[in-house]
Amino acid sequence: MKKLMLVLFASVxxxxxxxxxxxxxxxxxxxxxxxxxxxxxxxxALSKTATCVLKTTDGAMQWAVLFxxxxxxxxxxxxxxxxxxxESSKYPKATFTGKITNLQEVNLTKDGTYNAVVTGKMSxxxxxxxxxxxxxxxxxxxxxxxNAGFTLNLADYNIDIPSLVSDKVAHDVKILIDxxxxxxx
Amino acid sequence: xxxxxxxxxFLIPVSLxxxxxxxxxxxxxxxxxxxxxxxxxxxxxxxxxxxxTAAGVLDFKISHxxxxxxxxxxxxxxxxxxxxxFGLDYGINDRLMIGVGRSTREKMFDGFAKFKILRQSxxxxxxxxxxxxxxxxxxxxxxxxxxxxxxxxxxRLFYTHQLLIGRKFGERLSLQLMPTLVHRNLTTTPDDKNxxxxxxxxxxxxxxxxxxxxxxxxxxxxxxxVTDYTNCLSVGFDIETGGHVFQLHFxxxxxxxxxxxxxxxxxPWFYEGADGNMLSGIRFGFNIxxxxxxxxxxxxx
Numbered sequence: 310m311k312k313l314m315l316v317l318f319a320s321v322x323x324x325x326x327x328x329x330x331x332x333x334x335x336x337x338x339x340x341x342x343x344x345x346x347x348x349x350x351x352x353x354a355l356s357k358t359a360t361c362v363l364k365t366t367d368g369a370m371q372w373a374v375l376f377x378x379x380x381x382x383x384x385x386x387x388x389x390x391x392x393x394x395x396e397s398s399k400y401p402k403a404t405f406t407g408k409i410t411n412l413q414e415v416n417l418t419k420d421g422t423y424n425a426v427v428t429g430k431m432s433x434x435x436x437x438x439x440x441x442x443x444x445x446x447x448x449x450x451x452x453x454x455x456n457a458g459f460t461l462n463l464a465d466y467n468i469d470i471p472s473l474v475s476d477k478v479a480h481d482v483k484i485l486i487d488x489x490x491x492x493x494x
Numbered sequence: 495x496x497x498x499x500x501x502x503x504f505l506i507p508v509s510l511x512x513x514x515x516x517x518x519x520x521x522x523x524x525x526x527x528x529x530x531x532x533x534x535x536x537x538x539x540x541x542x543x544x545x546x547t548a549a550g551v552l553d554f555k556i557s558h559x560x561x562x563x564x565x566x567x568x569x570x571x572x573x574x575x576x577x578x579x580f581g582l583d584y585g586i587n588d589r590l591m592i593g594v595g596r597s598t599r600e601k602m603f604d605g606f607a608k609f610k611i612l613r614q615s616x617x618x619x620x621x622x623x624x625x626x627x628x629x630x631x632x633x634x635x636x637x638x639x640x641x642x643x644x645x646x647x648x649x650r651l652f653y654t655h656q657l658l659i660g661r662k663f664g665e666r667l668s669l670q671l672m673p674t675l676v677h678r679n680l681t682t683t684p685d686d687k688n689x690x691x692x693x694x695x696x697x698x699x700x701x702x703x704x705x706x707x708x709x710x711x712x713x714x715x716x717x718x719x720v721t722d723y724t725n726c727l728s729v730g731f732d733i734e735t736g737g738h739v740f741q742l743h744f745x746x747x748x749x750x751x752x753x754x755x756x757x758x759x760x761x762p763w764f765y766e767g768a769d770g771n772m773l774s775g776i777r778f779g780f781n782i783x784x785x786x787x788x789x790x791x792x793x794x795x
Contacts (some may be wrong), residue, residue: 384548
């Protein structure tokens with residue numbers, strides 16, 4: 310009986326600990342810029358509803374953003390983005406599942422700003438690729454803030470840019486991420 | 495046994511966290527996913543589609559309907575004669591749009607408002623259809639044919655009320671039904687009804703990412719119009735190139751206004767002429783739409 314109590318106690322505290330060690334957001338910002346070098350118009354979009362969960366114990370993280378949540382300067386661009394490029398009715402979201410690989414240099418429990426290296430799998434338009442990128446992680450005020458920027462090659466994800474618009478739409482898309490994560494209870 | 499269950503109950507949270515899918519901890523997605531781009535533009539061919547011009551966007555439309563193809567090479571298959579409409583549409587918000595236009599036929603001015611009552615969606619809200627209401631007024635400004643009779647300004651007015659009930663079935667196919675009422679203040683003969691009911695059906699089939707096939711048919715039940723008329727059938731292709739949509743079509747109506755193509759279309763696609771020869775009322779036509787963003791969407795940093 311004593312043993313059983315011990316096991317019970319251990320699992321209760323473990324569960325409590327683990328749930329406090331997850332940080333999350335539902336309103337992360339993801340911005341992308343697909344403007345070609347000599348394009349007459351800016352092709353930029355912003356989503357304010359990216360979701361992310363980060364597990365502080367092992368640095369595992371998962372991201373998702375709905376393509377339809379991106380707002381463009383011109384509504385028609387958004388329609389083309391969803392209909393012709395990412396085909397959001399077939400592939401509604403972009404996801405990333407990965408891990409902070411230099412966790413020995415990133416102390417997620419101590420205030421400070423750290424350079425993190427994140428490696429994982431990115432899924433866009435039905436294609437999954439291994440991705441490694443650097444980002445800044447700021448721990449402070451009970452929050453964990455993630456800032457990152459990287460480039461994504463559209464051809465890698467089978468997204469065609471027709472020659473008609475190749476002077477406007479870049480083949481490499483710059484992506485910026487800004488997400489403050491709150492502790493999950 | 496009870497104890498084991500208890501133990502299991504405590505272990506469940508652990509196993510949840512241990513699995514790979516961290517995002518599942520956030521629970522269900524609570525967003526509403528609206529069906530978009532059921533049609534390429536807010537018109538099918540002559541009549542409206544369930545689509546609206548987006549909020550803050552101005553859509554300039556130039557439309558032509560030529561004379562029948564049967565004129566042959568002498569008239570370049572009808573291209574020598576054209577009926578023209580210029581129009582401006584504007585999206586006030588996600589649900590309401592307005593528009594004005596001017597047509598060469600009967601020197602017609604028109605204005606309309608279209609409101610989305612229901613929007614097809616999945617996710618947090620399931621709505622199987624899109625339902626829009628359209629109201630349209632047309633003002634014939636051509637001089638009265640008979641100057642000797644007493645003519646009133648109200649004689650120049652025509653009204654349309656239309657419900658558009660549509661659904662996007664998957665990625666390629668969209669269908670809509672359009673019960674329509676056209677009110678004519680003045681009719682050609684006293685036996686013609688002032689109120690004409692019509693039932694419209696239209697569809698869109700996406701052939702490629704940038705080309706779609708459209709069909710539109712308006713059926714007018716008999717007994718409402720005694721003067722010569724026939725139902726209007728139109729088929730066409732939508733071709734999208736960046737900010738333009740080119741709609742190229744074949745139709746048997748020379749008119750692009752509701753009162754015209756519903757109550758005054760006279761030549762069927764194929765019919766027997768007075769001399770017994772087969773004739774065709776098919777005309778070539780196009781709508782070109784060019785959009786300009788006047789007001790940028792809010793929330794862009």
